[in-house]
Amino acid sequence: MKNKRSSIKRRNQNEENWKSLRTTRDDLSLDRTLPTGQSFRWQKVEEYDENDENEKKYSTYVGVIGRRVVQIRERMEFEEEEEKSYETTTIEFRVLNTNESNICKNEDKENGEQEEEQVTKDVRAYFNLDDPIPLKDLFEQFSKADPYRFGRLSAYVRGARTLRQPPAECLISFVCSSNNNIARIKKMVESLCEKYGEELVCNVSSRSRSRSSGSSGRDDDEENEVNDKEEINESKIYHAFPTVEQLAEKCDEQTLRDLGFGYRAKFIPAMAKELVKRGGEAYLLKLRDAPQTEEEKYRAITELTSLPGVGPKVAGCAALFSLDKKSVVPVDTHVWQLAREHFDPNGELASMETTASTTKGSANEEGAEQQRHKESSTPTTPTKQKDKPLSITPKMMKKCEEMLVSIYGAYAGYAHTALFVAELPTVRESLPEHLRTPTKADKKRGEKNGEKKPEKKKRKFLKVDGENKSDDDGA
DNA sequence: GCTGGACCTTC
DNA sequence: AAGGTCCAG
Numbered sequence: 001m002k003n004k005r006s007s008i009k010r011r012n013q014n015e016e017n018w019k020s021l022r023t024t025r026d027d028l029s030l031d032r033t034l035p036t037g038q039s040f041r042w043q044k045v046e047e048y049d050e051n052d053e054n055e056k057k058y059s060t061y062v063g064v065i066g067r068r069v070v071q072i073r074e075r076m077e078f079e080e081e082e083e084k085s086y087e088t089t090t091i092e093f094r095v096l097n098t099n100e101s102n103i104c105k106n107e108d109k110e111n112g113e114q115e116e117e118q119v120t121k122d123v124r125a126y127f128n129l130d131d132p133i134p135l136k137d138l139f140e141q142f143s144k145a146d147p148y149r150f151g152r153l154s155a156y157v158r159g160a161r162t163l164r165q166p167p168a169e170c171l172i173s174f175v176c177s178s179n180n181n182i183a184r185i186k187k188m189v190e191s192l193c194e195k196y197g198e199e200l201v202c203n204v205s206s207r208s209r210s211r212s213s214g215s216s217g218r219d220d221d222e223e224n225e226v227n228d229k230e231e232i233n234e235s236k237i238y239h240a241f242p243t244v245e246q247l248a249e250k251c252d253e254q255t256l257r258d259l260g261f262g263y264r265a266k267f268i269p270a271m272a273k274e275l276v277k278r279g280g281e282a283y284l285l286k287l288r289d290a291p292q293t294e295e296e297k298y299r300a301i302t303e304l305t306s307l308p309g310v311g312p313k314v315a316g317c318a319a320l321f322s323l324d325k326k327s328v329v330p331v332d333t334h335v336w337q338l339a340r341e342h343f344d345p346n347g348e349l350a351s352m353e354t355t356a357s358t359t360k361g362s363a364n365e366e367g368a369e370q371q372r373h374k375e376s377s378t379p380t381t382p383t384k385q386k387d388k389p390l391s392i393t394p395k396m397m398k399k400c401e402e403m404l405v406s407i408y409g410a411y412a413g414y415a416h417t418a419l420f421v422a423e424l425p426t427v428r429e430s431l432p433e434h435l436r437t438p439t440k441a442d443k444k445r446g447e448k449n450g451e452k453k454p455e456k457k458k459r460k461f462l463k464v465d466g467e468n469k470s471d472d473d474g475a
Numbered sequence: 476g477c478t479g480g481a482c483c484t485t486c
Numbered sequence: 487a488a489g490g491t492c493c494a495g
Contacts, residue, residue, distance in 0.1 A: 175490095179483085180488055182489075183486075263483045263491090311491045
């Protein structure tokens with residue numbers, strides 16, 4: 001409503017609005033946290049550093065936290081000291097929208113400063129940056145507890161954090177995630193926000209043409225020209241995630257079906273209404289603030305599971321990603337696969353796959369094989385199955401979660417996040433071959449060649465060979 | 476309690 | 487098939 005003010009001034013103002021998140025890249029890597037399928041609202045945006053004479057490009061993320069549109073970047077600085085020069089990374093953010101935050105209603109300066117503090121607090125909270133234990137230290141603990149897998153992986157997933165999202169947003173997003181892929185989940189969440197969420201008005205920073213002094217006068221900014229409508233107003237509209245009240249009142253199944261939600265369309269209005277009945281967001285926040293005991297953890301999961309569209313997996317995600325239940329390990333097909341591959345030397349998990357998975361005839365055989373070495377006497381699994389997708393039963397989830405919690409402890413959920421991130425294509429590619437979890441294709445190929453899966457036996461007892469400490473990622 | 480299907484789209 | 491859940495039997 002109030003975008004009549006001078007956009008130029010605002011633009012300059014924004015340039016200086018970057019504030020430090022007061023963390024380090026050991027504790028937070030944006031690339032390993034924001035686009036990893038915890039939250040579906042972050043968009044990677046390339047920017048140019050206007051203070052750098054070469055206008056060096058750097059990447060930022062733009063997303064919405066509550067009612068603020070937030071942009072985050074990792075800024076690298078090179079410092080020279082005597083002979084050595086080294087770089088430090090500062091993680092910074094700024095608020096882009098003008099109808100919340102950086103404008104104080106009564107031009108009171110103190111209020112403004114309070115607001116500034118509040119913003120920083122909120123953003124830090126969203127990233128769980130006020131944990132009692134820094135992520136770096138946790139990773140060291142995980143590595144000690146599990147040198148074979150986590151220890152060798154930790155350098156490649158440094159800064160892979162677990163977020164702390166608004167509970168209703170998190171829960172509803174993950175209801176959309178069932179039997180679905182990330183790209184479509186993002187689309188669904190975005191359309192839900194556009195349809196029902198509060199508008200958040202941002203000034204658009206029409207960079208580029210300001211100075212094309214840079215050597216490569218390329219302008220890949222054609223999209224700015226295309227969006228001429230928005231360019232004129234110099235504002236861009238983002239949307240808050242709708243509140244449960246908004247959804248309960250306005251949202252209906254048919255509309256969501258038309259938006260492409262498929263069979264999940266009926267869950268969201270039903271859940272919103274039920275949540276409102278139970279007290280709205282405050283009801284969920286109560287689950288968050290309950291004492292951090294195992295009992296309360298299970299209670300939270302039970303409560304969530306009684307909502308429409310929420311099974312154990314979705315409840316686990318909401319509990320871990322928004323309700324401070326840090327030992328929860330939400331087990332999905334991917335986590336199951338990696339647990340079976342790396343944490344199942346005795347084939348306990350493998351033996352539970354009574355339903356054949358898509359590709360592995362050998363999985364069951366192998367599991368049964370190893371099972372025989374132990375004493376447990378589950379009925380030997382049939383060797384021949386049809387090609388049905390593997391579905392994870394609650395029993396399997398429980399077993400898998402227990403196994404990981406027994407290894408990683410009270411912050412097992414954080415370890416899970418890092419292990420999961422290591423499986424994402426972009427990160428996986430940065431891993432040395434021997435750390436990559438074999439894909440189905442790999443296994444198939446192996447079977448065809450009649451190979452014997454050489455590793456398996458050395459597993460837990462192999463000492464961590466001196467994997468060159470390559471402190472770093474590929475990015 | 477546990478298991479097998481159906482369920483909406485789309486990459 | 488994709489980061490499951492619900493509902494019968």
